[in-house]
Structure formats: C-alpha cells, structure tokens
Amino acid sequence: MSRLPLEANSHKQSSPYMPRFTFHKSERLCSKVQIEKLFQEGKVIKQYPLQVIYRINHDTPAWPQLLITVPKKRFKRANKRNRVKRLIRESYRLQKHLFFSGQEKLHIGIIYLSSDLPDFDFLQKKLNLALQRCKNELDQTVQGS
RNA sequence: UGAAACGGCCGUCUUAUCGCUGUUUGAAUAAAACAGAGGAAAGUCCGGGCAACACAGAGCGCCAUGCUUCCUAACGGGAAGGCUCAUGCAUGCAUGAGACAGAAAGUGCCACAGAAACAAGACCGCCGCAUCCCUGAUGCGGUAAGGGUGAAAAAGUAGGGUAAGAGCCUACUCGUGCUGCAGCGAUGCCGCAUUGGGGUAAACCUCAUGGGUUGAAAGUCCAAAUAGGCUGUUUGGGUCGCAAGACUACGGGCUGCUCGUCCGGCUUCAGCAAUGAAGCAAGCAGUGGGUAGGGCGUUGGAGGCUUUCAGCGAUGAAAGUCCCAGAUAAAUGAUAAGAGCUGCGCAAGCAGAACAGAACCCGGCUUACAGGCCAUUUUUAUUU
C-alpha cells in the first residue's frame, strides 16, 4: 500500500516542476495586504465542501502561494480546525505538481465550508476536482488575453 | 470478591516512506544530526515576574478580601486547627459542607396574612373597680398566660407566686459580660453576674488588611519603494556651457510695413534702474518622522528529576544530575505495517480509542475527560 512513494517515483522524471513534494514557508501566503487583495479581487470556484479563490499576482514571488482557511463558525474547537487545515495542506502538497509548473504568479485561497470532519481520500478527490477547474479557467483567461 | 464515595497517578507504543518548524555543523535555500503540545495547553477567575507611563506626604472616593496559626515571591490558593450546621452510628466520634468580622454606630427593607413587623402594640381573651335597662352590656384600669396570622411575635421547660398575670422569684438549659486556668491564637473549661432589646450586611454601611494605571496587540531597535515634511544649494522658456555667455523660440516698444535694433522674463513688495526681500515651482544633496517588512522582548526558569535531612502537614534546606517546543495568517502532519488495550465473537475476524492544540513566562483555582492503575473509608455477598 505504498501508494504515495510510487506516485513520487513515477512523476520524478515526467514532471519538470517539483519532483519532490515539498511545502515551504515561502509557498504560504502570509502578507496581510496580499490576502486582502485576494479576497477583494479574486475569482471564486465552489466545489463543495471546498471553495477556491484565486488571483493572478504581479509582484515578486514567482511561484504559487497558498492560503488555507477553516471558519471558526463551523468548528468551535481549535484542534479540529487545525486537523482540517493540515489535511488540506497535505493533499495540496501531494497534488500541486499535477496542475502547476511552478512559474505561475498566483495566489490561491482554499476555504472549507462543511461542518463535518473530512476523510483524507475524500478531501484529495475534491481538491483534485477544484484545482482542475481552477486550472481550466486560468488557461482560458491566458488564451483570451 | 462486588459496589459507592473521596484522593493520587497514567492518558497507547514501535517502525518505514513523504513532508513541516527550530538548533548545531556547513559557503549554502544543498546535506546531515538532534529536538518538536497538555493534564488540563481550555476558561481568563485570582496572584506574581517583566515592560511602559505616572508618582513629595496625607486624606476622601472606588475595588477586593474577611474564624485562627502557618506555608508561599504572592494569592481570593494550600496545610493544620477552632466553631457552626447536616448525615450516620448512638453521646462523642466519623464523614461532608460553611463569603465563618460587626445588627446596643447609623439609615433602609420585612409583600400577603395578622391586633401588632420594632422601643410598636392589645383583636378575641383573663382579672379588678364603677355604672346601668344586672345570667349581661358599657366605661376606666391591670395583664401578656392562652387563641389565631406569619419565615419571624422578643429566651425555653418545670415549679412557686398572683385579683389575673408576668424573669416577679427559684432550678436547669441557651445567650451575653467579667475573673481565673489551658492554648502562640481562634477557642475551650470552671466560677460569678445578668432579663436577655427580631431578621436582613451575597441591602447601604462600619471596622481591619491590601490595591498607582495599562497589558507582549506592553515596549524597544533597524528600515525599502512611493508620497509628503525640514535644511542647504542651483535654476526660472529651451539647447549647449563649470561660469561668463552664445544660439534659438515667444511677448512688447521704436516704424506705415519689412529688415534691423532695444527691452522683458513665475508671483508680490520696495526701487528710475541695476538689484534686493518674501513666496511659488523644478532639479540636486542632506536630514528626521513614519508605512510595508524585519530583529529584540522570547524561552535557563520562584526549571525538572533523584536522594538525604527538618516539619503532624502544606512546605523548606542541602547534594547530585539534566537542558526539556519556540511558531508568528501561526510548525508539531499524512499514509502504511506491526504490537498492546477495550467491546462483540468458541475461533477466524470485525469495530473502537476520551477531553482537547502551546502563543511572554510562572503559582493556583474552575471547568471538560473514553479507559486503566494505586491507596483510604463505608457497605453487600462468600469462605476461614
């Protein structure tokens, strides 16, 4: 059942971007100003129980940056919120090479909308769908412009 | 052996792969090694450290605490004890609870009911005297035993006493005050005196003690771009030039027109003018504040563990040993395998694993918590 290492090996040659499944601090979206811009100008994709909000960045960091949010209204206790955030982060870490080459100047926010504790496999599938839709829209806008 | 109460302790573990944060080594963002949530990290209910600001001293006000002694850096916490209440046995013990100073310093309140709810009062009663229409009624006086109301009616019980009664008197009990004894003290015991005037202070209040205010989003240091502030300097249509000036564009005057020539340079004031002063704009240089961002504060501490000693105990002292999270839109995760535990099941196997996530740091309190272990007490049943 060592599914993840197999995937890692298979993509090591084919994908030019991030053969290793890292997720550094620099890949997080930490700036308060940038977060405000993201929520004001970003485009929204809803894929229940996830909501993805993204915005093309024009400033310095030349790679995608991620923001994960779980509202306090859905989960009262901090440990449950932390768990959902960690699961989302883990599934993003394992799947981001399928959608991004590492050159996009992009800000992504992921919001968890449900109030049930999710399963890891379930979350991975939903995030896959959501990111796929996001990528399609991005490609269309790039071609259109 | 089962149950209950109370107290203390533990709060699944190991490995592999992929990651995250920090420290060390390293030129390095490569790589390696090591470390990486709790008993409550929670609530923010108290107390401290620390920081900034304020501050002669005293009083008033506000807030908190409130039996005693001790522990402690401090506490509203803890230990030991006293008192009161409740429960149990059955008469002084056990367990539990207690915001447990003051109600003759003053003010307020005590609904309904009741005659009367605080120096108030007599409804029905009881007794004496007087009058009359005399088995009774009325008036005056005495009384607080009995009745009824209420949460509460002014010590209780028994006897004496009296016209009837009453701490009016006596005994015992309760309360209060005083002497003596025991105790550091709260308090207890003995004796004497005393009629002894409700409750409420988690109503205002009085007394005693303590408290300066605000909290790491405190505070402090570095500081980009852009805009703006201050200072100095240069320029005042443009180009060239260090400058003087030259060329050129523009406006005005001289002239009927052209050529030519003279004058003019942002605004205001002074001056015939040259020019000067003030302002405005632009360029350059310097400078200070501040934003984004970053550093410190920030993890070695009233620290942990072990042993010995002192103390009834909380706790303290000494010695040895260890370094044990440090993030910042916030790391401590995911997946897989195995072991242990619990439930169901003969078994194979299947299912499950609480409450909950550091945010400057400590000491407590309170609240949440599956399951397990230990000790004490009570009790059920069985055996000897």
Add this chain to the structure above:
RNA sequence: GCCGGUGUAGCUCAGGGGUAGAGUACUUCCUUGGUAAGGAAGGGGUCGAGAGUUCAAUUCUCUUCGCUGGCU
C-alpha cells in the same frame, strides 16, 4: 492574545427582592353585504443552565453555556 456588554411571550423590549408586564403577532366574539381599520375577551413564559444567600431570587453572589462589541 487582552478587555467589555447581553440572554425575559412567536418577534422587539420594560421590570433590579414580594403572584412577570407593554407593543406587535395569534385565537374567539362584536362591528360590515364582505375585508381592512376599530372595539371586547382570551391563550401563550423552566425569566439561557446549575449551585448558593434569603422566609422568599427574573432581580443578589458564584460557576457554566450561547450571542455580540472594542483593541493590530
């Protein structure tokens, strides 16, 4: 992280120790040919929860739960 406020009828709010109220909504009746408006009557409350103080607690005190505001 720190500091406040609040919880009462279906809804919006009074009441701050002595039988819990107002407006609106609801039900029934009157009025009208019918409806609205108007009038009369009525029902509906664990005063967020649990302890304590008190003769008595929605009110006072403590604990707890929910909602909500402010400080970068």
